[in-house]
Amino acid sequence: MSTDSPTDPAPAAPEPAPEPVLAHELVPDPVDYGSGPATPLADVVRYRLARAQGFAVGMDEFCPTGDDDVEHNVWGAYVRSAVSELHLALLLAELQAGTPLEVAATRVPRYIEDGGAAMEWLWEHGQRLGVDLDRVRAYPLAAAIGRDAEDSLVEYRRARELAAKHPHRIVPTLEEDGRGVTWEAFCDAGPEAWCRATFDCGCESVVAVERDEQGRWSHRTAGAPDDEPKHVMEPGGRCHQLDFLNADQSLLPEAYTGGSTPARAGRIVLTWEGEDYSWDYADEATS
Numbered sequence: 001m002s003t004d005s006p007t008d009p010a011p012a013a014p015e016p017a018p019e020p021v022l023a024h025e026l027v028p029d030p031v032d033y034g035s036g037p038a039t040p041l042a043d044v045v046r047y048r049l050a051r052a053q054g055f056a057v058g059m060d061e062f063c064p065t066g067d068d069d070v071e072h073n074v075w076g077a078y079v080r081s082a083v084s085e086l087h088l089a090l091l092l093a094e095l096q097a098g099t100p101l102e103v104a105a106t107r108v109p110r111y112i113e114d115g116g117a118a119m120e121w122l123w124e125h126g127q128r129l130g131v132d133l134d135r136v137r138a139y140p141l142a143a144a145i146g147r148d149a150e151d152s153l154v155e156y157r158r159a160r161e162l163a164a165k166h167p168h169r170i171v172p173t174l175e176e177d178g179r180g181v182t183w184e185a186f187c188d189a190g191p192e193a194w195c196r197a198t199f200d201c202g203c204e205s206v207v208a209v210e211r212d213e214q215g216r217w218s219h220r221t222a223g224a225p226d227d228e229p230k231h232v233m234e235p236g237g238r239c240h241q242l243d244f245l246n247a248d249q250s251l252l253p254e255a256y257t258g259g260s261t262p263a264r265a266g267r268i269v270l271t272w273e274g275e276d277y278s279w280d281y282a283d284e285a286t287s
């Protein structure tokens with residue numbers, strides 16, 4: 001007998017997983033903070049469990065990318081929020097389940113020290129009270145430190161990434177009594193950077209630039225045959241790119257090749273034009 005007769009209904013497509021939501025969208029905060037009748041503890045616990053989950057899943061997302069103090073401190077604020085949310089949620093859940101306070105008060109911190117056990121326990125309380133914690137998505141960093149603080153951290157990170165990628169910056173200075181504007185370019189690159197490798201071979205145009213294992217740069221004269229020995233460059237000198245650009249500071253604005261934009265201090269991108277460098281603001285450059 002055939003098991004797939006044409007009258008069998010097609011197997012049902014699996015239901016798509018529901019979109020993850022923020023904790024308070026899944027369980028609204030039931031607490032009226034003292035202005036109305038008492039809120040049943042089970043309702044408070046349901047909300048607290050979802051909230052704790054929302055912070056806990058966010059911990060992975062905001063793992064610091066650098067070793068910068070500011071980033072670590074902000075990250076630390078999020079972690080502390082997440083731990084205190086978890087602590088409160090588990091404590092209230094235990095009390096609501098009938099655990100005596102003195103037992104819960106010692107058990108909860110012990111579980112929190114073992115992060116995995118605490119999360120499992122949170123999930124079990126969620127099951128018990130009918131809260132589907134799997135549906136909760138991470139709270140953003142702003143939930144712990146505020147929207148303005150998150151915005152300024154994002155801006156700070158962006159500026160840091162821009163500075164790491166573009167070590168050169170330009171600064172226009174308005175001279176005393178309106179005697180004009182002086183432009184100057186600065187290099188913040190470390191001694192290992194290509195722009196700080198010095199060479200006195202006199203090459204104006206270099207090709208096949210390389211850095212060996214000892215950190216020494218080398219190049220070949222443009223147009224030289226491949227078997228000609230390369231010219232070695234010493235690391236850690238003055239920025240030779242800016243030596244070109246700063247040679248006549250009155251010409252700095254003329255070396256600008258970008259679009260119309262407010263004159264300001266900022267990170268720049270340098271482009272070799274055959275005889276000298278041109279520059280564009282790094283945050284506006286298209287390449």
Ligand SMILES: [Zn+2]
Nearest residue numbers: 201203221231
């Ligand atoms: Zn050379």
Ligand SMILES: [Zn+2]
Nearest residue numbers: 187189195239
């Ligand atoms: Zn440089």
